[in-house]
Amino acid sequence: MDMTAKSSAAGRGPDRRLLARNEVGRREKDRAAAELVTPQTEQGLGKTDSAPRYILLLLVVFLIGLFAVRSANVTLAPLLHDEDKIVEVAQVLAGGQSYLTYDLNIETRRLRHEHIANLNRTPYAAILGASHWQEAHAGLGRGIDLYNAHVHRDYYEDILAVPEMFVRYGKLPKRMIITIRDNLFTPVSERTDFLWVPVLKDYRAMAQRLGIPSHDAYTDGLTPRLRQTLSLPLLKANVARYFAAPVPPQVSSLTKHPTLDTLLPDGSIRWSILHDQAFTPQRAKADALSFAYQKRNHPPKIDEEGFAAVDKVLEFLTLQGVQVYLAHPPFNPVYWDAVQDSLYLDGLRRIERRTQDLARKYGLDVIGGFDPYKVGCRAEQYIDGEHSNPECLGLIIDQFLKLDAKRRQ
Numbered sequence: 051m052d053m054t055a056k057s058s059a060a061g062r063g064p065d066r067r068l069l070a071r072n073e074v075g076r077r078e079k080d081r082a083a084a085e086l087v088t089p090q091t092e093q094g095l096g097k098t099d100s101a102p103r104y105i106l107l108l109l110v111v112f113l114i115g116l117f118a119v120r121s122a123n124v125t126l127a128p129l130l131h132d133e134d135k136i137v138e139v140a141q142v143l144a145g146g147q148s149y150l151t152y153d154l155n156i157e158t159r160r161l162r163h164e165h166i167a168n169l170n171r172t173p174y175a176a177i178l179g180a181s182h183w184q185e186a187h188a189g190l191g192r193g194i195d196l197y198n199a200h201v202h203r204d205y206y207e208d209i210l211a212v213p214e215m216f217v218r219y220g221k222l223p224k225r226m227i228i229t230i231r232d233n234l235f236t237p238v239s240e241r242t243d244f245l246w247v248p249v250l251k252d253y254r255a256m257a258q259r260l261g262i263p264s265h266d267a268y269t270d271g272l273t274p275r276l277r278q279t280l281s282l283p284l285l286k287a288n289v290a291r292y293f294a295a296p297v298p299p300q301v302s303s304l305t306k307h308p309t310l311d312t313l314l315p316d317g318s319i320r321w322s323i324l325h326d327q328a329f330t331p332q333r334a335k336a337d338a339l340s341f342a343y344q345k346r347n348h349p350p351k352i353d354e355e356g357f358a359a360v361d362k363v364l365e366f367l368t369l370q371g372v373q374v375y376l377a378h379p380p381f382n383p384v385y386w387d388a389v390q391d392s393l394y395l396d397g398l399r400r401i402e403r404r405t406q407d408l409a410r411k412y413g414l415d416v417i418g419g420f421d422p423y424k425v426g427c428r429a430e431q432y433i434d435g436e437h438s439n440p441e442c443l444g445l446i447i448d449q450f451l452k453l454d455a456k457r458r459q
Contacts, residue, residue, distance in 0.1 A: 120279040126288035129156035129299075131279050140164030142301050143315045150310035151299045152291055154184070154319060158201040159208070159249040163215050165317065166199070172221040173197035175450075178212050179229030180204040182379040182436050186443040188316035192451060197223070198317035203245050206235055206356035210363050211252035214259070218252075222370060227417070227450055229377045230405045232398055235360075237353040238265060244274035260362045263355070329433040335384050338435035342388035349397025352404065361408060368412050373457065375415050375450050376405055380422040380442065385435035417449040 128135035129151055136157055139149045143165050174195040177183050183200040190196065199212050209228060216222040257264035278284060296309050305320060306312055312320045321329070367374055378401075381389075389395050398420050409416050419425050427442035 116280055119282060119285055120276075123279045123281065123285050123288055126285075126292050127152075127155065129161070131157075131275065133160065136160045137164050139313070141168050143313060143317075144168035144170065146315050148302045148304055148315065149299070149313045150297075150302050150304070150307050151313060152295060153311055153325075154181075154202075156313075157248060159211070159245075159252075161313075162199060162201055162212065162317070163252060166215045166221060167219050169197075169219075169221055171195070173223045175225035175227065175454075176212075176216070176223045177227045177229075178204070178209060179227070179377070179379065180231055182231070182438065183229065183443065184319045184437070185321075185440050186447065187314060187318040187320075187440060190440060190444045190447045194451070196316065196447070200317065201245075201249070203243060204229070204231070204234065205241070205246045206353065206360050207246055207249055207253040209234070209360050210256040210260075211249040213363060213367060214252045214256035217259070217370075218255070222372060224371070225373050225375070225450075225454060226367065227375045227377050227447075228364075229379055229418075230401065231379055232350045232401060232420070235350070235352040235356045235401075237351060237356075240351065247274055256363065257359065260359075260366055262359055262362050264359075331430060334382065334432050334434055335429070338382045338384040338429075338432065339388055341435035342385045345394045346389055346392040347394070349393045350401060351397075352400070357404065361411070364408060364412050364414070373454070374412070375417050375453070376409055377418040377446060377450075378402065378405065378416070378420045379436065380419055380425040380427045380438070380446075382432040382435045382438070383422045383427070383429045384432075386420070386422055415453050417453070418446040 124131040129139060140161055141164070142149050145168075175191065176197045176199045177186055179200050181200060181202045183198060186196075186198050186200075188196045188198070199215075201208055201212070213222070213226070254264045299310065302312070304312060305314060306323065308323045311322050311325065314320065364374060380386075389398075402420070405416060408414065422428075422442075425442070426445050427438055431438045431442040433439075
């Protein structure tokens with residue numbers, strides 16, 4: 051009875067154990083090792099290394115998640131993020147075949163570089179400009195070898211970089227149509243996109259060739275392209291596009307496809323039939339008006355260092371024997387009408403005057419024009435405020451062909 055009471059009291063005391071043990075004849079250190087809580091571990095109660103381990107685990111899981119998001123975005127949008135795929139597609143185009151892609155959300159500058167590098171000829175004429183030229187196919191050249199070297203949303207760096215691509219690979223054309231658009235000279239600090247960043251290597255190479263200063267690459271923390279690959283909204287859109295597409299991107303001999311846009315060997319593109327159906331006159335008008343109202347009170351600005359750089363590359367091309375034609379791309383008449391009597395139109399006039407200054411300095415012709423009525427382009431030829439179809443673009447190229455024919459007489 052006493053023994054039972056004593057044992058029960060011990061079980062309720064601080065030396066409580068889960069199970070009774072036979073401790074007769076056991077060494078003290080053996081008994082201590084058998085305890086669930088020893089004097090040494092009692093000193094560490096409340097202290098643990100589980101928190102750092104937990105944080106480390108969360109960090110590892112987070113990094114794995116980021117890697118998975120990036121890998122998925124690269125895989126699902128290879129022409130935007132995968133440099134090896136861009137090189138592969140450029141080789142396909144240079145070999146004379148087309149490539150079908152989900153849409154035109156692609157890295158045009160790296161594609162342009164690799165395409166020019168793999169060309170097996172030197173084109174007679176090349177068009178430099180932004181996406182307003184993207185539908186200008188080689189057939190508009192009416193028998194001359196016309197290469198479309200457009201990139202998406204060009205800035206003055208591209209006017210140096212694209213000629214650098216031609217020079218580097220010994221394929222400098224005899225004729226170049228160089229486009230001076232409204233926002234070509236926008237200062238770097240005021241740009242709202244980063245599509246121009248991948249061309250900086252070629253831009254700096256030409257600047258060095260010309261002996262002029264160049265600005266550094268984008269330095270705002272994580273590079274824009276990397277941030278884009280880590281985007282969850284982009285991943286969601288890429289996944290949805292992947293499952294919605296009837297067929298995947300692929301090499302093709304087609305020049306137009308029902309659901310995929312076509313990258314053509316001459317550097318131009320053709321919209322899919324599905325896109326054509328989406329580009330209704332009502333949509334084009336609404337886009338043009340919306341764009342115009344955004345622009346009316348925001349005249350295009352001119353970075354004088356950028357203007358000087360373009361001046362210098364025009365001098366270089368002239369010395370290389372290239373006949374340059376400066377061009378202004380015509381706007382949708384709906385857009386043009388909506389920006390009349392505005393600060394933006396005043397800025398366009400300033401761009402025109404500065405272009406004429408360059409033309410007089412080097413004896414160049416200016417073709418096209420911001421005013422669509424003077425060029426002869428109609429509203430139904432546009433899909434928005436500035437992107438026109440080959441019929442309108444052909445009017446500008448016809449101006450070039452007539453002037454060039456006179457020079458060759």
